[in-house]
Amino acid sequence: MISRRRRLSAATAILMFSAGFAGALGAASAHAEDKAAILLPGSANDQSWNALGYSIVKSLEPHGFKTAYTENVADADEAEAVRDYANQGYNIVLGHSGRFVSAMQQVAPDFPKTQFIAVSGNEGAEPNVMSIDYNNAQFGCQLGLLAAKMSKTHKVGGIYGLQGVPNITAQAGAFRLCATKAGAEVTILYIKDMEDAAQAKEAAFSLIGNGADVLTGKLNAAEAGLVQAAKEKKVYVTGRGFDQTAIAPELVLTNIVEDWPSMIGSTADQVKAGKLFGSFVQYGYDSGKTTGASLKYSADKAFGPAVSEAVAKDVDAMAADFASGKLKVAPTDKDARSGS
Incomplete structure (x- = not known):
């Protein structure tokens, strides 16, 4: 090593x-x-x-x-x-x-x-430089639908870092598009440091103060601050791993759990067999072998106790529509903009 x-x-x-x-x-x-x-x-x-x-x-x-x-x-x-x-x-x-x-x-x-x-890049170069990521737009869209259906105020919010980075634009923009389509008003805020839990917590308090009762985000260590704010103010939230579920088990709706071993492992096996890649490879519901990520509340459950069977069914149906090609989403920078 x-x-x-x-x-x-x-x-x-x-x-x-x-x-x-x-x-x-x-x-x-x-x-x-x-x-x-x-x-x-x-x-x-x-x-x-x-x-x-x-x-x-x-x-x-x-x-x-x-x-x-x-x-x-x-x-x-x-x-x-x-x-x-x-x-x-x-x-x-x-x-x-x-x-x-x-x-x-x-x-x-x-x-x-x-x-x-x-x-987690978004470009490649032939014949042997590639990027790998999961389809942030598909999963962001699911979270948007889930948030809108779980909101009582019809106001939801997202907190992100690295504004303008393609995978952030994809997830935040899709969250806005799909939550808006489902009837919610969306506000997005960006913080300077993906690792700063205090910044994320302060941003979350701001969204909650303006009426948002369901929050999401794509952060690194700062994700814990977002979930902690939701716990203190008793609003629903989504996370990125089971450690976030543990912070607020009654309020976490689900997590986007990324499956990097599957994504990278699939490529590694092909490289060993002599194949090289020079493109952006994106895994999602329509990619076949692995989806690259999944919605999980815990190891054996997709959604937390607050999510009704009917809402879970709607979110799962969206995944099926992505898999079949019936549904596609292509967020823009405008969709992922800061503010409402």
């Missing part, structure tokens, strides 16, 4: 007189032993986004991969870090967010047999 940035030795640097030679050498060694590494923008022990990244690469070990990671990768060091692992024969190099795509595009031509993957 590698937990810090590897530095090339002087001897290795001398050998790298030819990028083409180094790429060929790295690609050849990649298939002698299947190896996967991930680059993390923060600490692997943050109990949030970067810890998720660490768990993603570890999930590839049952697929036969030796794994490694580098944490706290600065923007300026991304291309070097990507090249470092490719040179060492890693046949899958992951970057934990879409910000790594540019660095991968720089390095990929020198390593044509290495698969580069941006986790």
